[in-house]
Amino acid sequence: xxxxxxxxxxxxxxxxxxxxxxxxxxxxxxxxxxxxxxxxxxxxxxxxxxxxxxxxxxxxxxxxxxxxxxxxxxxxxxxxxxxxxxxxxxxxxxxxxxxxxxxxxxxxxxxxxxxxxxxxxxxxxxxxxxxxxxxxxxxxxxxxxxxxxxxxxxxxxxxxxxxxxxxxxxxxxxxxxxxxxxxxxxxxxxxxxxxxxxxxxxxxxxxxxxxxxxxxxxxxxxxxx
Amino acid sequence: xxxxxxxxxxxxxxxxxxxxxxxxxxxxxxxxxxxxxxxxxxxxxxxxxxxxxxxxxxxxxxxxxxxxxxxxxxxxxxxxxxxxxxxxxxxxxxxxxxxxxxxxxxxxxxxxxxxxxxxxxxxxxxxxxxxxxxxxxxxxxxxxxxxxxxxxxxxxxxxxxxxxxxxxxxxxxxxxxxxxxxxxxxxxxxxxxxxxxxxxxxxxxxxxxxxxxxxxxxxxxxxxxxxxxxxxxxxxxxxxxxxxxxxxxxxxxxxxxxxxxxxxxxxxxxxxxxxxxxxxxxxxxxxxxxxxxxxxxxxxxxxxxxxxxxxxxxxxxxxxxxxxxxxxxxxxxxxxx
Numbered sequence: 001x002x003x004x005x006x007x008x009x010x011x012x013x014x015x016x017x018x019x020x021x022x023x024x025x026x027x028x029x030x031x032x033x034x035x036x037x038x039x040x041x042x043x044x045x046x047x048x049x050x051x052x053x054x055x056x057x058x059x060x061x062x063x064x065x066x067x068x069x070x071x072x073x074x075x076x077x078x079x080x081x082x083x084x085x086x087x088x089x090x091x092x093x094x095x096x097x098x099x100x101x102x103x104x105x106x107x108x109x110x111x112x113x114x115x116x117x118x119x120x121x122x123x124x125x126x127x128x129x130x131x132x133x134x135x136x137x138x139x140x141x142x143x144x145x146x147x148x149x150x151x152x153x154x155x156x157x158x159x160x161x162x163x164x165x166x167x168x169x170x171x172x173x174x175x176x177x178x179x180x181x182x183x184x185x186x187x188x189x190x191x192x193x194x195x196x197x198x199x200x201x202x203x204x205x206x207x208x209x210x211x212x213x214x215x216x217x218x219x220x221x222x223x224x225x
Numbered sequence: 226x227x228x229x230x231x232x233x234x235x236x237x238x239x240x241x242x243x244x245x246x247x248x249x250x251x252x253x254x255x256x257x258x259x260x261x262x263x264x265x266x267x268x269x270x271x272x273x274x275x276x277x278x279x280x281x282x283x284x285x286x287x288x289x290x291x292x293x294x295x296x297x298x299x300x301x302x303x304x305x306x307x308x309x310x311x312x313x314x315x316x317x318x319x320x321x322x323x324x325x326x327x328x329x330x331x332x333x334x335x336x337x338x339x340x341x342x343x344x345x346x347x348x349x350x351x352x353x354x355x356x357x358x359x360x361x362x363x364x365x366x367x368x369x370x371x372x373x374x375x376x377x378x379x380x381x382x383x384x385x386x387x388x389x390x391x392x393x394x395x396x397x398x399x400x401x402x403x404x405x406x407x408x409x410x411x412x413x414x415x416x417x418x419x420x421x422x423x424x425x426x427x428x429x430x431x432x433x434x435x436x437x438x439x440x441x442x443x444x445x446x447x448x449x450x451x452x453x454x455x456x457x458x459x460x461x462x463x464x465x466x467x468x469x470x471x472x473x474x475x476x477x478x479x480x481x482x483x484x485x486x487x488x489x490x491x492x493x494x495x496x497x498x499x500x501x502x503x504x505x506x507x508x509x510x511x512x513x514x515x516x517x518x519x520x521x522x523x524x525x526x527x528x529x530x531x532x533x534x535x536x537x538x539x540x541x542x543x544x545x546x547x548x549x550x551x552x553x554x555x556x557x558x559x560x561x562x
Contacts (some may be wrong), residue, residue, distance in 0.1 A: 075510065094412070097414040098415050202509050203413070204505075204509050205509070206413075210444055
């Protein structure tokens with residue numbers, strides 16, 4: 001963790017704990033878990049345009065999963081739920097990872113074309129391999145940690161296309177069922193990390209509102225089957 | 226015509242400067258009242274000096290070559306330059322030495338919310354007084370500084386920087402695994418910590434529980450009893466140190482805003498024993514920190530116990546502004562008396 005330095009965050013609001021809830025694939029299960037611990041999510045389910053929802057227990061913010069660490073780091077949200085893939089990619093943000101909520105399971109993998117020779121062989125022949133990914137930090141760390149030299153190509157859309165047209169030798173991406181890989185003739189070669197939904201907390205909220213944060217973490221942990 | 230400035234730096238205009246000068250006067254007034262004389266050290270030091278102070282995070286972010294080719298560095302905090310100053314300018318003086326400072330420091334952070342490359346620090350260093358009295362005096366000054374700044378809701382977290390290294394010694398966790406465990410403790414990644422501990426077959430269930438639960442213990446002094454129940458010599462020693470410090474602070478009537486926190490880990494490698502952090506409900510980032518660094522002066526050849534704290538002045542100012550706007554129920558921090 002890098003040293004924190006004086007800054008310019010705006011003051012926080014008063015009231016119940018603020019939880020950043022991810023939109024997208026984790027959204028539905030997150031709301032189910034919140035229902036299970038007695039948080040009223042009817043308003044969130046009914047109104048997809050509002051972004052802030054006040055309930056007696058929690059104030060809920062709906063945000064993009066990749067923005068959750070930003071809100072939590074600054075203290076704009078006390079807590080947040082997002083995928084481990086997002087946390088891995090934004091490791092420089094000092095949020096506390098409290099609970100593995102064990103849903104939304106995906107794997108961060110290295111994949112190449114079915115017919116592809118091994119990446120190691122390509123590296124030996126050409127000096128380096130090209131990897132297309134949305135997850136530049138994750139990919140960089142993984143290949144460094146395994147002693148390989150790669151050239152990373154940032155792709156924001158469908159990464160699977162890159163190896164098919166020769167833009168890259170392989171990809172680093174998040175897969176759930178692996179169907180998209182198979183449909184594009186790609187094969188998973190290495191698993192980097194298993195990624196599930198995680199509960200994260202702002203460090204100051206974790207200190208100053210300890211018993212509320214612990215109670216919420218405990219109740220959410222109890223929903224894990 | 227627009228001429229930009231580097232990200233993470235900023236201009237201060239008269240309105241803000243007036244407010245900041247008021248805060249400066251309050252803080253320096255408190256330091257002076259407790260007998261801490263202000264010192265100033267050069268903004269530029271030899272890189273070797275800054276690196277000697279801390280091989281890790283406080284290492285200089287900005288370096289440059291002087292005319293003769295010497296490598297210079299912008300200081301990343303004031304603690305290391307003052308250790309250098311005390312060891313060289315007061316070499317034979319056993320102390321106690323009391324210094325204060327109010328000065329900018331520089332770190333190569335990725336500029337984003339809450340992160341500045343140039344920021345102002347105000348704090349004190351007490352050299353030559355060992356724990357627990359030295360630590361207690363520093364906390365008393367910190368408490369008075371927060372009071373003077375009008376931060377009635379601010380909290381001082383008190384932890385122990387030696388507990389985890391000692392605990393890992395006791396549990397015989399070594400090498401790469403030790404580094405991984407410490408890294409996850411430092412990040413407070415409880416999920417990752419659970420995973421790595423789960424993979425250590427040599428570790429008993431009780432030992433695993435101690436390492437997982439200890440960093441989550443925070444609150445009033447009563448958490449010390451819960452820590453002690455987790456067992457182990459390293460924990461018992463840390464609990465005794467925190468208890469002694471807390472009692473010494475209490476005897477000075479300055480323990481009202483002190484919370485015990487066994488999960489508190491400062492990311493500078495020079496801390497030994499007590500570690501401190503300052504929080505305010507108005508802000509999502511820490512306001513400051515400090516602790517004991519009994520071995521830091523030894524790195525400069527003048528082995529003496531020392532302790533200190535430093536506040537991020539801009540953040541203190543933000544917290545003050547938020548407090549002025551009217552404190553609400555969010556200020557109801559736990560265990561406040």
